[in-house]
Amino acid sequence: MVVRWHTKAPLEAVKAEYWQMLEAAVAQGLNDWLLDIRRRDKVPAELSTWVNSTFYPEAVAQMAPRRLRMAVLNSPFMTQLYTTDPVQQREVAYALDRARPFDIALFEDEGKAMEWLRPVQER
Template sequence: MPVPGSATCSITYRPDLKLLIGRWLHDAPVATLQADYAALLAAAQEHDTGRWLLDVRRRDQLDPALGQWTTSTFYPEAGARMAPQHLRIAVLCSPARLAVYAASARQQEYLNYGLAAERPYQLRLFGDEAQAMAWLNS
């Protein structure tokens, strides 16, 4: 079931899985991506689902400001708004993106923060969509 999105991100709610899927079609400026995340949260609230698959494989720019904002500001806020559900976010990444994460100390800092068990949300990175879906459904 498609949800109104933007020119950069398609948002689909899967009622059979109670899952929200956001797929970025290409990169965009940080402000546009932040608006996409806000649209995802609105759709999640509308459909009452705290399980998200975020496909960022086509976004090849890794702006550290966006990484800091998503892990420190947006995901905690989204987790609070989705309560009492626990927000689970599977991020589907390209091999190139995973390599950048591994090579950048700054990106590793944001990633380690976001992946930490004490966060009010669960975040995991995947290179395989089937594995991401299995984790979301576990």
């Protein structure tokens, strides 16, 4: 499933979009997601905390027994923010921890993100 955010939106609207995305993924049995956030100029710390504490656990539960896999396509600016902002550093480290019941990886190149999402037997 490919989801692209093209405009800025208030936090509550973005949360609603995440729930809509999950509903569509569950209905279609899509557990491999490309999340394109390249047009965002920032991700509020509150959103990062919410996806880690609320959205991802619910998504994992609803997608079970399939493992949720997310390739996050971001801009160089966002990559820098993830490494320089202390709150984002903490949230990204939490999400990327291999102990999580989902897989997530960050990319600046869409081709590499799509390759990562391909099933192992097709690589």
